[in-house]
Amino acid sequence: MKRLGLVPVIIVLFTLLFSPITAHGSETWETRPIPLDVESGVICVLDGCMMNLAACETLAAEKLRGIIREKMFKEGLNKEQTYAYLAEVYGDKVLAAPPKRGFNWVAWLGPFVATIGGGAFLYLGLEKWVGSSLREEEVASLDPEDARRLDEELKKYL
């Protein structure tokens, strides 16, 4: 069991020893950080973990970051071009939101269409209910005795 306890120590030492030798002073495209808004739009698909890349720390995520770095910092692609490249290679599932085209509009517009449709249904329903039950029952004023009793009631419940 004690040996098992050494595992994290070894992992830490190995990570410290064998991590890339490049440092800030000699930053290259391979070590340059990817802007977080770019990472947030990508899903880590390489090992099937399917987490947002910004939150993923697996080795597969690092590999995907490497590809993005190459495209953005070495080849000079912008964010949209990088996304287009990733979608071409890995399919639309690599993007954190379905592209706004074709069948995907069902997802983008469906909730609004359903809510507006529900609103229209509600309006028609209300029109029917209100129309069939409109009453002209108005209480113009209360006589002093009713007003006194009302005050007594209010004291109980307010």
Next chain:
Amino acid sequence: MLMAEVGYFSIVLALVLSIYGMIAFLMAIRTKNQALLGSAKGATLAVAFLSTVASLILIFFLMSGDYSIKYVYEYTSRDLPGFYRFSAWWAGNSGSLLLWLFLLSWYTVVVAYSRKGKLMAPYASGILLFNSAFFLFVLAFLTNPFERVSGWYPGAIVSAGAGMNPMLQNPGMVIHPFTTYLGYVGFAIPFAYGMTALITKNAGDEWIRITRRWTILAWLFLSLGNLSGAQWAYMELGWGGYWGWDPVENASLLPWLTGTAFLHSVMIQERKDMLKVWNVALVTITYVLTLFGTFLVRSGVLTSVHAFGSNELGRYFLVFTVLMLAVGIILIVKRSAFLTQGRSFEAFLSKESSFLINNLVLVGLAFAVFLGTIFPIISEAVRGVKVSVGAPFFNTVSAPLGLALFILMGICPLIAWRKATSKSLLDNFLLPTVLTAVAILDIFLLGIRKPYALAGYGIAAFCISTILLEIIQGTRVRQRLTGESFLMAIVKLLMRNRRRHGGYIIHLGMVLMLTAMTGSHTYNLDLIKTVKIGETLELGSYIINYNHLSQKDLGNSRQAVYASLSVYDRYSGRLLGVVEPQKVFYPTSDQPSTEVGLRTTLKEDLYIVLADWQKDRSATFKIFINPLVAWLWIGGYVLIFGTIFALWPGRGSQSGAHYLRRQDIIKDKVESVV
């Protein structure tokens, strides 16, 4: 030890007894046999007792570290602290299902022995026992928590466990699943009573009155579950956010949304004897969505950081979910003739119609989340193309609907029941509208120019002003009637109708959360940069100096690599504090877990993640400035407080239809006079 066999036998026996109990309840109802009814009630107690025995045995195995039990082997290790050993009860598939069963079985006992609604309780208990029987079947034949690593008794001796996922070793992750399950299971009660009302053709609101506390309690726990889940995600996942729109997060949000709609629409039924079909439909949808969430976590159809997928188990859950939905739909359709409206809407502009629109938007929002969650499956089925639906989609789609919901939250309290006249609208909304305009102008002059930020803060100001206005108006009426001081009048006003004012406190909490969400989504800053020791980073009003990178022993075989960073105010140069983001390495996991360095104030969070480091001790940091996040948690606690306030028993919490209608008549008269 034969304890594992005792545990398994308890599950099998409980399954047999739950089936017996179901049949006994049915027979007792048909024959009106009191002895049989007593026996059926006894069966619920026996099922609860046996599920407790099974749970205690599993807990014993977890705490004592008997790794010959597969579940204990998979989710614990020798180095795991006792706190997390206990929480391993719900860390995996079979354990969490056992927890679900444990809660459901005791809830069933409470219902079976309840003095309220004696005619409905046997039906509801039978329905709940049917649910228990399903979970017992799953535990007995699909995912036995007492399965040994190798075969049956005595099995092989295993000296160490694989260990718990490091991400689950966080206090938030201990609270989050437990409270979420309490919420999920809690919604089974109103569902059972709703179905009972349909079966017994009970068109009244008795089932709603009986289950009101259950519903609010379930909603409270689900709220707490979502809140603690968000806190866990914020502190543990290290991406700077608190809600990632993960399928499993969505699964717990969905019943919360429809449950919220239900809590509002039942008020219409209680007061006006209306929306009966809609309420039964809503409670059915809510319960089915809790099952759907469980299906999502266990089926493996969607990938999630929270999921433990198993295709076979998922199939059974899907069948059960569809069965419950089908039963609900069939009963609603068959009994719709009995669920006639007691009264009707009297005007387009009324509190009733505003509640209806509130329901529409809540359900629309739930539909948006549901559609987004399952769209990857739909896309693959229809086009054969896999897509991902994540935060960018959900933020875009839910923001307009969410804001519409908050506008309604501001409108509802001040709009009159039955019929709002243009005069009453003007009287009630003039001041809040003016205050909102002033607030928007104020924040505009302060430099806030983004449309969503202006809309979010403006709507928050509107909601707060309407809530305060409603309370102040009530206090003044009370002062006039009783001659009490303002302070005494406001306290007594709040206490005398805790249900209503608890609701306002909940709304206030939600508004604080809206403020936090608006700030953290529209004015957040981030930076990712690699620096050497001694170098500084600048972001927002902070200067951050990288002091050193070190390693420390956290005990229990855990090692941490941490960076020390001094945080200074950019303008005054004052040292604000030292933060230490770290990566924690566990013996049982290849991947380290993230512990963020956090400096939190009411204004903003400075959130730092140690992303990477190099041989020369230079390190890469992800730095986020998240405005107003503290208000998200404060708002969440206010919401929890408001719910408890509304739930607290005694005078002021009563809600019977008679009381409400009587009060309604008085209010109607007051409105007519005023």
